[in-house]
Amino acid sequence: MEEALLEIIAALREGAVGGRNADAAADAVWLDKLVRRHNRAAHDGTRRVAKRRLLPFYLHVRSTEPERWAAWDVSDEVDAALVRLLQAKPRRTASGVATITVLTKPWPCSGDCVFCPSDIRMPKSYLADEPACQRAERCWFDPYLQVAARLAALTDMGHVTDKVELIVLGGTWSDYPASYQRWFIGELFCALNASDEERTRKAATRRARYETAGLPRERNEVPRAAADVQQRINSGELGYNEAWKLVYGTAPAPLEPLDPGWSGIAALHRANETAAKRVVGLVVETRPDLITPESCRDLRALGCTKVQIGIQSLRDDLLAVNGRAITGARIAQAMALLRLFGFKSHVHFMVNLLGADPAADIADYRRLVTDPAFLPDEVKLYPCCLVESARLTECFEGGQWRPYSEEELVDVLAADVLATPPWTRISRMIRDISATDILVGNKKTNLRQIVEAAVEVSGAVVAEIRSREISIAGAEVSDLVLETIPYHTANTEERFLQWVTPEGKIAGFCRLSLPEQPPHATPNERAANATPNEHATRVILSERSESEDLPAAGTPEKPEAMIREVHVYGKVAALHRTGEGTQHLGLGRKLVEEACRQAAEAGYHAANVISAVGTRVYYRNLGFQDNGLYQRRPLP
Template structure:
């Protein structure tokens, strides 16, 4: 391994550039031929962890290699695994809450009793959660270690908390969960502290008798899962018994766990203040919820917890489709949820499903167009994916009697391509598939490269794509003088929005800002429930793209070039020109210091700057 690294460093020193994949592969293959064994001696994914281990644990030996900081940066670029993971400017870490009864019973939703409602234990993030007893601290530290070993900068972290409806969980658990997320980020600067705390937690869960190994969990849940799949028991009653949700069950390890899974707001706020200046900062915090759970009181609670974005299960805006699939939420309530979320400053991330019971490709296309164009909705982000048929769901009976069928691959690709083309420039389509294993899908799309197939279809059509993800500058680069500032204004039912974007040649996007200017009439009508006053505008998001750069470092591509500051100044000008006297920002905990430097002061749930 060491000889391979020296060969790679020699080539980097010769070219003064990161190695192309084919050049790296040639060096690795040549080394493996020298060693000549029955298996590969060197693999790319092992090289960077070997280098990191030598630097951390054998520093005197590592120094003999004579690696300069510039050479190390090029080496990391060369050996980085899955570079797309941080190409959008932040390191994303997804965690799951423990299983809990769900306030709904949708026809298409999986009923895996080992998971929160709608998730399956074979999904990658679910596997990580289960191995770590759904403990937020263990999930975050394990994931950040893995990303570090893959060569990713993890100074700026977006935390995504999945697990059904967040507000269904007890308030004490919600506070504790967030407390542990921030504790994990704060501890990551000290490997010894992380390992000591992690081992303490593992012992607690083991002593409580809670399993975390795949086979043990399969045996533990087998009988209960069979009853749910057969329809002899409900998901909710089964999960309530297995995890002692809200009740005391003698001998249940989750009862013991609940005793230490508590924290107070003062404890949480102390960790949040610390996170403002730690090595690993939270620059975004996302929770998953249902539109009918979105209320001013709950949104205020989410802001205290540090949240900045909401994922909401919309699925459809067709009342007939919603009723047929037992969604239990009307379109009027969905509109109210979007309005409340916008006025509180949250980014809105809508889940939208095609191919539900009663749907057609033509109807789905019209339904999606309504969501992205109607002033009541216009989400900032969308998860757009086809319904997957999973055993144990109510949809199985409709498949068997012929009242539901999966779209063909071509129908699905054509539909998703049409959806992409009508998506406006201020909306990002973050995903097109769920991470459901092929063996869990009874029928329908099983291709993990569905988005690639859609992109190929779009290339044939030669029509411009405006949605954000397709235009992200990612690994590209553009000089500041190549960028132009574009402003896209649009109306919602309760705000005037302006999407400011730095655009590079080829319509690539290098950064953007979401400015929201609430309608005075809406503020007056809801004044007692809102945390803002009339005359206050809101910055709902600032994002600069490019490979993640470390905090306080000159980064590559668009980050750390003043683009965010210029977006903020322009947003302040626009708000002032429209008669607003102050501007708020829904800052994440780890970005508070940045906004203070831009003239904002702490002001309750937000930071504010006078205009």
């Protein structure tokens, strides 16, 4: 292994491969030939050298054997080129942050959607074969272990993990007890606040406790009782919640979750502000009907910056027939509340639901991205598919539902892509459901590429964010132009500020929200008939009666602007270092300054920012002061 690595270092030192502007495909071919040559030289048929092991070996020597590493005489430039050459899956951090997805434990769900999978090994709506679910199950759904495992994997692949976005999945976050929510989030921060050595040691101790308790964690170790219960779910004999009681209702907990309380959460947040691995985004998912001013306040107290909500459709008739106990009006209210609290909205939208047709699906999505009552920031655009544990099976067998043909599906999704405005990002078009779990429906993992090819053939211009991201390519800062795209929602004026290249690629953006109704409401005003704006304002500004240590946000006498997101693309740059892409070059600062200038020009006397815990120091350096659940900067 070392011999091959030294040959790579020598080639990089001579500039023969892996330069900053080198062609990635050519580098990969060169590396593959080198690996095969060294394995052939062993003459024993073994693969002593493997691409996936080269970088972990190098990083291990660099961090634990300083004398050996010094003997290799690796300059900073060669070190960066080596990591770049050996890095696996570079798009993992192409959005500018290292994303870590974790799952909560299986738990009863207050919903009963027709299309939703019911895998008793997982939280409602998730399947055990999905990659994130496999990782969670191997970690017994322990949040600390999930973070530790993912950090180790990303580091071994050569990714910088100084800035982390945490995505908490598990069906409906708001269904879990408040004490579990605080424990789960607290453990995520504990794992990120720890040193690498401390994290490794604590993770080993936890694993030992689970193993001593005899809890299964591998799919072939799942108790037969759970498999029997799953069969009863699939046959329609049991619902998910009934099955949950049988499998988990009386099971003892090997690791009792200890509620840190709001004061404990605040302490963990303060530690993360200067930690080596800082949380620059925290995402949870829930349902629109559970979005209230009170739940929004609690999400902010946990450090949440983005909320995923399962909308699926805006049509009341379609929602009803699919078992969604929600209406379009309630969805609109949820969207308005998320904006007022500064959250980024990430909605789940499905085509081919029970009772849908292609033309109606296209019209429904167009309403989502054009009606001021909605206008999400991000969308997961899924085609409905049939899995064995979903109640949709009966509808398929009875002839009430059929999957769209591939041509119909691509036509619908292509129309949706073209309807998406430049301030909205379509993050996904499929779920990571294994083809073996899908009985009927799309099984192609490259569906998005098929849709994009259809759009390209049409010659139409795509405006949505993901198709315009500079990704790992980077951009010349001198070529970037700052543009502002204004649009109106039901309760705010939004301004989407974006850095774009001459080709229209996006290098960074800022979401500025200007509330159209001044937050003057007091706790006693119009209590029975308060609008979402007024109700939300009272909650934002109020003390928590059940927890005195949660700070209030102050009482502004005039409307205040809200910066809901600042994001700069390019490869992740380590904290306080300039990387290869566009990060740490002042683009984010200029976005914030321009947003504040526009807010002041529009008559707002202060700007708030829904900062993530790990970005508080950054915003303090830009003149923002801590102000309850947000950070605030007076405007001239």
